[in-house]
Amino acid sequence: MSRPIRHADLLARALGELTGAERERVDSALAADAALRQEFESIAGHLLQYEHLPPAPPPPPFAQIEAALDDGSTPDLGVLRLQDAPPRRRSLTAVTALAALLLAAVLVWRPWDTRQGSGELIDLVAGRGMQLLRAGSALPAPAHAKRTVQRGDVLHCLEAAEARLGERIRIVLDGGARLRIESGERVALQEGRAWFEVAPGAFEVETPHGPVRVLGTAFEVDLRAGGLEVAVAHGRVRAAAQEIAQGEQLSQGQVSSLTGDAGAWFQRPSLLLEAGSGPQPTLTRPLTLRVVFFNPGNVPLTLPGPAAARSPLWISFETLAGRVLRELPVLEAHVTSGREVLRAGHALDLGPGARQTVTLKILPPVGSPGAYRCRALYRPEGQPGVLSTPLDVEVR
Amino acid sequence: MDADQQLMARVRDGDREAFEALYSRFGSPVMRFLYRLCGQRALAEDLTQDVFLKVWRAAAGWQPLGKVSTWLFQIAKRHWWNEAAKRRRRASVRGTSLEGTPETATDADGSPAERLARSEAARAVEDALAGLSPRLRLVFVLVRLERLAYAEAARIAGIPVGTVKSRAAAAEAALRRLLGRDHDPRA
Numbered sequence: 001m002s003r004p005i006r007h008a009d010l011l012a013r014a015l016g017e018l019t020g021a022e023r024e025r026v027d028s029a030l031a032a033d034a035a036l037r038q039e040f041e042s043i044a045g046h047l048l049q050y051e052h053l054p055p056a057p058p059p060p061p062f063a064q065i066e067a068a069l070d071d072g073s074t075p076d077l078g079v080l081r082l083q084d085a086p087p088r089r090r091s092l093t094a095v096t097a098l099a100a101l102l103l104a105a106v107l108v109w110r111p112w113d114t115r116q117g118s119g120e121l122i123d124l125v126a127g128r129g130m131q132l133l134r135a136g137s138a139l140p141a142p143a144h145a146k147r148t149v150q151r152g153d154v155l156h157c158l159e160a161a162e163a164r165l166g167e168r169i170r171i172v173l174d175g176g177a178r179l180r181i182e183s184g185e186r187v188a189l190q191e192g193r194a195w196f197e198v199a200p201g202a203f204e205v206e207t208p209h210g211p212v213r214v215l216g217t218a219f220e221v222d223l224r225a226g227g228l229e230v231a232v233a234h235g236r237v238r239a240a241a242q243e244i245a246q247g248e249q250l251s252q253g254q255v256s257s258l259t260g261d262a263g264a265w266f267q268r269p270s271l272l273l274e275a276g277s278g279p280q281p282t283l284t285r286p287l288t289l290r291v292v293f294f295n296p297g298n299v300p301l302t303l304p305g306p307a308a309a310r311s312p313l314w315i316s317f318e319t320l321a322g323r324v325l326r327e328l329p330v331l332e333a334h335v336t337s338g339r340e341v342l343r344a345g346h347a348l349d350l351g352p353g354a355r356q357t358v359t360l361k362i363l364p365p366v367g368s369p370g371a372y373r374c375r376a377l378y379r380p381e382g383q384p385g386v387l388s389t390p391l392d393v394e395v396r
Numbered sequence: 397m398d399a400d401q402q403l404m405a406r407v408r409d410g411d412r413e414a415f416e417a418l419y420s421r422f423g424s425p426v427m428r429f430l431y432r433l434c435g436q437r438a439l440a441e442d443l444t445q446d447v448f449l450k451v452w453r454a455a456a457g458w459q460p461l462g463k464v465s466t467w468l469f470q471i472a473k474r475h476w477w478n479e480a481a482k483r484r485r486r487a488s489v490r491g492t493s494l495e496g497t498p499e500t501a502t503d504a505d506g507s508p509a510e511r512l513a514r515s516e517a518a519r520a521v522e523d524a525l526a527g528l529s530p531r532l533r534l535v536f537v538l539v540r541l542e543r544l545a546y547a548e549a550a551r552i553a554g555i556p557v558g559t560v561k562s563r564a565a566a567a568e569a570a571l572r573r574l575l576g577r578d579h580d581p582r583a
Contacts, residue, residue, distance in 0.1 A: 059441065059444045060427075065445055069449065069452060199457070
């Protein structure tokens with residue numbers, strides 16, 4: 001026996017919410033029951049009343065929002081709860097507030113934390129393979145544990161690993177990298193390579209050459225070649241170096257390096273890696289990638305293509321933690337205009353500020369489905385290599 | 397990612413121009429939603445501004461897991477809900493509330509008689525809306541005025557779809573009573 005038609009069913013029908021069998025069931029009942037039909041017409045007529053509502057006023061001008069952003073009066077977000085929470089009664093609210101105060105006091109005090117010393121305490125979630133050094137001595141490995149660190153603590157990575165500093169900063173360190181914590185908004189990269197993703201707000205990476213200040217969100221700092229290399233995936237950063245007076249502001253997709261003895265920022269093409277519009281890659285279906293070459297400098301660049309079947313362009317597949325799985329040479333790719341450029345004997349000319357996109361397809365060189373990180377590497381013989389920004393891909 | 401998600405991804409990256417584009421795309425729907433909920437223009441403007449400031453701050457944690465509009469409405473709903481609770485607590489002292497007397501916007505179109513009729517009808521509907529409990533009003537605004545599907549209204553309100561259906565029906569029945577229509581014997 002079917003459920004009787006209720007008021008909610010009629011309302012849903014009037015609002016056009018019912019489909020298929022549900023709608024047919026209500027329509028059959030309406031056709032057979034005059035009282036039900038009258039009720040439905042009454043609901044439909046009632047709904048028309050809301051057409052009388054005047055249009056809502058326009059929102060405030062964007063300039064007002066922007067001004068509030070700039071004067072720092074942004075309200076706290078709090079926790080975005082997606083549950084339906086009824087307003088609490090005053091007595092409960094007062095009790096909750098008192099409990100929250102006590103809890104906050106205990107959390108700040110941390111009576112169980114015997115490592116507490118002077119200086120700012122920063123929450124850190126470190127990955128496996130990370131070692132925390134304090135005054136030169138290793139503390140017990142903080143793998144997968146949230147803990148506080150002090151100014152001067154050093155994260156040393158035995159293998160590539162990821163850490164979160166506070167709520168805003170994600171750091172991926174290569175194996176061998178050393179990062180000293182200065183504050184929740186400042187770290188010093190002492191060795192190796194680190195990738196940073198920073199939520200809006202101040203952040204600075206000190207290097208032996210000078211500071212790299214965040215003006216955006218995601219960038220890489222690399223000290224491995226003896227100089228300083230900065231690659232920006234999103235947003236902007238400003239890199240300053242003590243070797244030269246002029247700082248360098250880099251935007252999305254740009255890479256700049258400062259070699260140890262050059263005394264100038266060495267301009268190379270920057271590479272931005274983007275997923276193409278091809279089908280979802282699988283273990284047997286190729287991944288379509290676009291590599292965007294960009295000349296950020298003010299002199300023309302000529303980028304040689306493959307020579308004697310040796311390609312200068314490689315695609316690297318890594319784990320999300322940064323461990324390289326495979327690097328594959330690209331022997332043929334297509335520019336967006338359709339002309340093949342990465343064949344033997346061809347070269348790619350890039351004028352100052354010019355951008356050229358090549359598209360290529362590559363079978364994911366991985367053994368199992370999952371999320372991977374790709375990078376493009378361009379390293380022609382006799383020239384310094386350049387690494388693209390990373391691109392996360394899902395292989396099914 | 398759809399176009400809205402791509403825009404939001406740029407906002408997540410700290411792109412102010414994208415944020416402005418996001419505001420021009422969603423500022424009006426969010427303002428309308430909040431205005432229908434609180435019934436007061438100045439308050440709705442303040443809430444809209446707060447919501448977008450929160451969006452800017454929360455953008456770093458945004459992930460393309462659903463419609464951008466749903467995410468924005470969730471933030472707007474949460475903010476309105478919290479502000480309503482705060483103001484209810486203060487109401488006994490100051491006599492102010494987020495469920496205060498609704499304003500009726502003027503409409504310059506039509507003859508004076510038509511404007512008067514529209515204005516009276518609008519006031520009646522807005523008064524009735526203000527008479528609903530916050531829970532019923534939220535569902536009614538989402539389902540009836542914003543014309544969202546039950547499933548999306550449920551995601552925004554943070555309640556099951558079945559609860560959306562029952563609250564929509566309850567809101568409808570309550571409004572019928574408040575507007576002097578026939579009482580629904582099945583409600």
